[in-house]
Amino acid sequence: MSTHPSTSTLVRGLSMQQQLNALHQISVVLSRSLDLEQTLAAMLQSLHEQAQMQHGLVSLFDHNRSALFIQAMHGVDPEVIKDVKSVRYRMGEGILGTVMHQGHSLVIPKVADDPRFLDRLNVFEYGLPFICVPIPGVDSSPIGVLAAQPLSPDEESLPARTRFMEMLANLIAQTVRLVGQAHRESEALRSERDSLRRKVRHQYGFDNMVGQTPSMRQIFDSIRQVAKWDTTVLVRGESGTGKELIANAIHYNSPRASGPFVKLNCAALPDSLLESELFGHEKGAFTGAVKLRKGRFELADGGTLFLDEIGEVSASFQAKLLRILQEGEMERVGGSETISVDVRIVAATNRNLEEEVRKGSFREDLYYRLNVMPIQLPALRERLEDIPDLARFLLQKLSQKQGRELKISDGAIRMLVGHSWPGNVRELENCLERAAIMSETGLIDRDVVLFNNQEHQKPGLLPTALPMLPEGEESDLDERQRLIAALEKCGWVQAKAARMLGMTPRQIAYRIQIMNINMRRI
Template sequence: MNNLPIVDRVSRHFDLSRQFTALHKISVTLSRSLETGQTLLAIIRALYENADMQYGMVCLFDKARSALFIEALYGADSEMEKKCKNVRYRIGEGILGAVMSQRRSLALPRISDDPRFLDRLNLYDYSLPFISVPIPGSDGIPLGVLAAQPMAAGEDQLPAATRFLEMVANLICQTVRPVEHPCDVTGAPKQQRGTPRPLVKQRYGFDNMVGSSRSMRRIFDMIHQVAKWDTTVLVRGESGTGKELIANAIHYNSPRAREPFVKFNCVALPDTLLESELFGHEKGAYTGAVRQRKGRFELADGGTLFLDEIGESSLSFQGKLLRILQEGEMERVGGDTTIKVNVRIIAATNRNLEEEVQSGNFREDLYYRLNVMQINLPPLRKRQEDIVELTQFLIAKLAAKQGRDLRISEGALCLLKNYSWPGNVRELENCLERASVMSKEGLIDRNIIVSNQRTPARQATQALRRNLPHPQSAEGQDDDDLDDRQRLIAALEKSGWVQAKAARLLGMTPRQVAYRIQNLNIDIPRL
């Protein structure tokens, strides 16, 4: 598979002269008029031939798809080069996603020591180091990630090698532009409208939505399509599923992205104040109205108004809302001047509006006015395959917030995956934040989860025990796939992570269990 030329890897030293030689070749490459892909390939080839770094890889960040994609890879065969074009890393996912999220370099003395390393390419030597550095962007957001593997295992050379790769990344950023499409996800040409502030778009756009399950991929595709137009959107889903995130993503990836995004909770105020809050009031309209005040619709003119918990609103409020949705006109409370507004409406609810209409609690005409484009968010229990990716993303977010490295053990991950999460993503985020606060060394293990979240720990442990195989059915299983890995973790969980007890449950010897723990890269929590 490896088509790299034969190179002596014994007693290599990352000396200054080789750095200068590599940088000279890279500068010559950058001075030529080559396509981006050819330029990047020549750069990572120079890393191999002159800087003793193998399997160089450049991943560029695609804002529209909110993920890193491999743009250039050196050292793989032609079949792998074709496959790698479909490999992606979301923000906070794996080593590359962590570098993109934290915006700082990561140098691993040995790949096998870090459970975040995904090795989706199946190329790298697990006994050697791995270095990954961000490619700086003009707006503070990295353009992507540059990664390579030193051919020598000396830890004393890692700082110098990391600094060298950072210099190369700085050279790359002056040549490579951000991954863009002729028309972005809104369909509007870039030159016809301004791009939203990068930090705002990163915070409220697709970067905060994680999931590779089929249901979430359909939702992402729908958001991309819906964002192009001014169609009214109704976001439905249980509490904690991220309805507001969907509204943010639609607005900040739409032609209205530079205009206001105004939020309003329909149950936050009593009916007596709702009209004034939404439509505004004139001075002297009622006692306490000492000055003219614009309502939410006026504030959102030209942009988007997000009506949260629309299903909780009263019938009188619904009637007042219907007119402005139909006509785009309103009057302030106490005023007689008709004001026209151009506002896109995104509404959200966790209620069954069809049942509310049947029971007379929700106006049928308003229901059809809002239910133009419907996005249904699945609860977390129905997309459990996303829990690992979502957990890694949330941990990276917490690590950036706390200014330290955080990681999670396999036992804790297994516990989280076997809980139903009635509070959905919000409950998972709260659970991880509590656990991170209680983690002194930055490792979130099973014991921390159990001591700080009794209900999920108890329910998940019961689920693991129900799924635990009988000893006779576990004999002779040597397949190291995910099912086998989870089976071993389940046995370890049930036995309190005592390997001898787990071996008896699985009908194996303690030595076999110890070998499989090491071979399957399972983290044993410190009790």
């Protein structure tokens, strides 16, 4: 049974209600997808079925190539569509090019009678009319052309059908603009994402890992190797040694670098919250669970999960953690659905896990599951040779943060090397930031270096033993640094420093003023 309307119906043309219904149906189709080609093809199909307009096509103007190219066409074999898209119309060329150039609709009562009709597509019926309308742009210049053939040769219905096509062209124009805007925004987001990824990858690249001691070079080699694989890594070391930095370096130099990097401090939450945080929860699982929430494992799917302070997890929670590490499966709190996740685990601890296993406070099977590839970070006091490079590297970061150039004197470096650094690299970074704040000129000298606990300083470790009085023994220090060293030796009492250096208190005070030395209050 034919689905086409009868000739009498076609002669009468579309009623106002039919036009409204057709426009409504087509507007729904146009709002369905951001795939412009797919959307326009579905719209042209609705144009045929709802408004009895066959061989519909939409062509858009390409400013780079200065021509119209067909974006979508209905009633043509899919294989033919590929050839159709290579057909182009320049401004003023053929019916489509004429409408694009003039900017107003063109109606041909009978295709065979108009010499401008080029028939490059070889699909239109010569005995039927042809309606071609411009798709308006924001500045009144057309952005393309909409064309179709009525199923009926009735000329009386052509004005109404043309108005209908013009209304449809307006809807298409909005869709093209919205899709274009969405694609531009999406492209901008992709560009920003890629830029951030490059920035983060550079930030955590091996070039930014400072250390020349044999132990650190061995660690960098281990990271390069383990980053290539999905092996579970256990980063061990005292607080402040840079365990999270190592985890970042492993992720951003791995095949998972484009995936998420999710981290959680296991010591920061009690078991009840830790389970919900890691595994997520279903709506209504407990009081306050007003909606479904994904856990860190789900969020890290396809990427890396960094579990910091893993040694602080209670024995009761360790069993729950072990299952997902072994099977890659879990259930949300309050749920029964088993969820599979693909997550690479990097854990970190400052505890002696072997001792914890012996005491029975840490599961042996979990220990072996985590300790596949251990990386032991040395304390800063065990690699004092790296302090000069570390200090300059951290000062470079501070310079960018403060927007000014920061420098450090050799005397200040010697002072840093003489400290025991119980807080490791984190303490060094805090110490340098304090010194940078105290320095008005941007030069970090001994007078602005303040440690967290002065009793941890070991002056005997300084490369120069600083016997302060004989100037010849400190020939490698300039006058300002010799004065600061003397003041330090004398507890920052100017009179004592003057006697030590064979100067008067007035001379000392004058030099303190002109050398801009920051006097400590002891």
